[in-house]
Amino acid sequence: MQANAADKKQILLVDDHTLFREGLKVLLRENPRFSVAGEAGTVFEACERVELMKPDLVLMDIALPDKSGIEGVRFIKEKQPSTKVVMISMYSNIDFVIKSIRAGAVGFIVKDSTPDILLKALATVSEGHYYFDHKVLDEIVQFMLAQVDEETRVSDERYDRLTPREQEIMRLVAQGLSSKQIANKLNISPKTVENHRGKLMEKLELDSVIDLVKYAAALGIIEIRGSQE
Known part of the structure; x- marks a missing residue:
């Protein structure tokens, strides 16, 4: 069944190579879930x-x-928080990936991925989840675990302070749900969710969602989605 135009997710394509953008437009036109709203070749545009x-x-x-796309993510999330940003790059350097996540991106794929992976990434983030290419997923998990000190990794004392409802909300927040x-x-x-979020962040002594994701990953209570080999 074809989706109505109003039901399609509107996508802005940002890449400085016209030929690459044209290829993306052809791919997305054939998918009933998405529509290309526009395109840009610079962060300013x-x-x-x-x-x-x-x-x-x-x-x-x-x-x-003109600027790094990571700077563009920060601006987009400041001006239009509901817009979800997926990074696409030739490079799978973990520094780029982590900086993108901290800036507010909810997905990262590399340019030599298959069309199916791209479409899966867009579908996954549009449903409120994170999505990371399998080529960077392992590095992300290793980075997160390395940032958590040994006490946090082996002890769930702070987690035990949470009520069952707070634990449930923590898991959903860490999975990327609004x-x-x-x-x-x-x-x-x-409003009740926001109240629980504030209390659980205080009990866990965490300052940001990325800190929460790292903590939840260290305890093994969340699943980070990635593409399959």
Whole structure:
């Protein structure tokens, strides 16, 4: 069944190679779930178009002529928090990946991935999850574990301070769900979710979502999605 135009996820393509963008447009036109809202070749153009178009998704290259795509992610998340950004790059350097996540990206794929992986990544993040190419996923997990000190890794004392509801919300937040999505899933109000989030972050002595993801990964209570070999 074909999706109505209004139901399709609107995507902004950001890459400085016209031929690459054209290939992406051909691929996405054949998929009933997505529609290309626009395209840009620089961070400046991307930021302008995001403010104007308010797309659901942005597929963003890292190496752009004027600025790093990572800087573009920060601007997009500041101006249009609901827009989800997936990074696409020739490089799988873990530093690029981590900086992208910290800037607000919810996915990272490399340019030599298959079309199926690209479409799976876009579908996954549009459903409120993170998605990382298998070529970077192992490095992400290793990085997160390396950042957690031995006490946190072997002890769940802070986790035990949480109520069952707070533990449930922590897991969903770490999986990338928004407060609204969590509220719908648990049949509670978004305000109640926010209250629980504030309390659990305080009990865990964590400052950001990335810290929460690292903590949850160290305890083995979340699944980080990745593509299959």
